[in-house]
Amino acid sequence: MGVKVSICIPCYNNAEEVKRLLDSIYRQDYTDFEVNISDDSTDNATETLVREHYPGVNYCHNPKPYGHIFNWNAAIRMAQGTYIKILFSDDWFTFSNSLSKLVELLDNNPKAALAFSGSRQVLLDSQNTTMLHHALENSKASYDRSADKEFVDRLRRDYKNLFLGNQIGAPSATLYRRDSELTFFDERSNWASDMFLYFDLLQKNPIFAYTTEPLVSIGVHENQYTESFSEKDNRIYEDYRYMYMKYHLQESVACRAYFTEKFILKYHRGLREAKELGIDKQMFWSRWIIEQKATIQCFLQNKLRLHSAGRKQ
Structure with a gap:
């Protein structure tokens, strides 16, 4: 019988953060999982870490960096499990039972394709909040956030309402069911790549499960992908325009x-x-x-x- 959960981790030149994440994975009380790492690093630090201390990890050091979204998909392609769990390498499980609670959401809702949880936003050490364009909603070192009832009700009425504001959160706070084919990030997408993934999942099956518990911690820092976009970056407009057309949102x-x-x-x-x-x-x-x-x-x-x-x- 195959593995239940595939944990898919893309990373790039951040061995210390990968260690924190892997430690949180191997502290989980749920153990029916595999760990896959697609490494875009230009150094060998992460490879050395994994080979020496985490021999059970399925590890691939890419011959040259694929780039953000392409590397995310490379990690997903390694998956053999029934449930797909994306974890970005600067994030980690908040609690030792985080994975079991996410798995329960899909197990207890067999018609659901997608499960998501609240998250704990954590400002990483030595980060200058004045350098952050998008990540922090307040100046606290950490705070919890989750989808509110209005968002959940709106999404249940029509998955296209996701366009009106994404409270599902970061991909690290999700778990989704493997279909006959794997679901990937749209490699044409940019700023809103997470929303494209959610649209593709919900378009095929709009049923979802969720919890407000902050099961995943999101590391907030100025090197995050979204922090490379300015407030009125034209790429943001083009991404939402593409989304608007791809999913026929003009019908709403x-x-x-x-x-x-x-x-x-x-x-x-x-x-x-x-x-x-x-x-x-x-x-x-x-x-x-x-x-x-x-x-x-x-x-x-x-x-x-x-x-x-x-x-x-």
């Missing part, structure tokens, strides 16, 4: 309105782009007016605040 009024507000207007793409994406003039201009009113209101509030501060001086 809520998705059309969201894309208009959060992307068309924010990235100053104009009415022509909106029309190409199935967004009519009425929706475009109504959202444009709302944005202009909000901008004017913010300007007036700032001006009033500066005026009040000047009078106090």
Whole structure:
């Protein structure tokens, strides 16, 4: 009988973080798993670590770096298990029973294709929070977050509502069921690569299971993939545009309105782009007016605040 869970770890030049992750894996009370590492490293530190201290790991040192998403998929291709557990090498299991609780979510919900949990966001040592564009919601060294009821209800009504905001979280907080074929990250995707994976899973089977428990800890640092994107990076727009078209999200009024507000207007793409994406003039201009009113209101509030501060001086 084959292994139940395939733990798939892509890594790159971070042997210390890989050690922390592997230690958390081998502390688990659930043991029916294999560990696969696809290593993009340009040094031998991780290979030495694995060969000397974790001989049971299925390890591959790539002849040359594949790059982020390609290496993630290379790790998944090594999987032989029924359940696929992605763990990025800077993340780790929070508790010794984290894996067993994730497995229970799928075991107890046999119709579900995807399970996900809450996560603990942990600012790694020596990280400068001023250098982080996207990762931290507050300045605490660690905090827990999870999907709220509104998000879960919305996702259960229609998986396309994932486009309106991703609270599933990082891939490390998920476990998914192997189909007749493995499900991979879309290698054309970029900023929102995790959402493409979730869309592909939910498109085939929209049933999911979840827990709010922070079963996985996410290491937050300035070298994370998402931190390579600036606030208004054009690659973010192109990624969401591709997602919008790939999954036919123009069929949803809520998705059309969201894309208009959060992307068309924010990235100053104009009415022509909106029309190409199935967004009519009425929706475009109504959202444009709302944005202009909000901008004017913010300007007036700032001006009033500066005026009040000047009078106090």
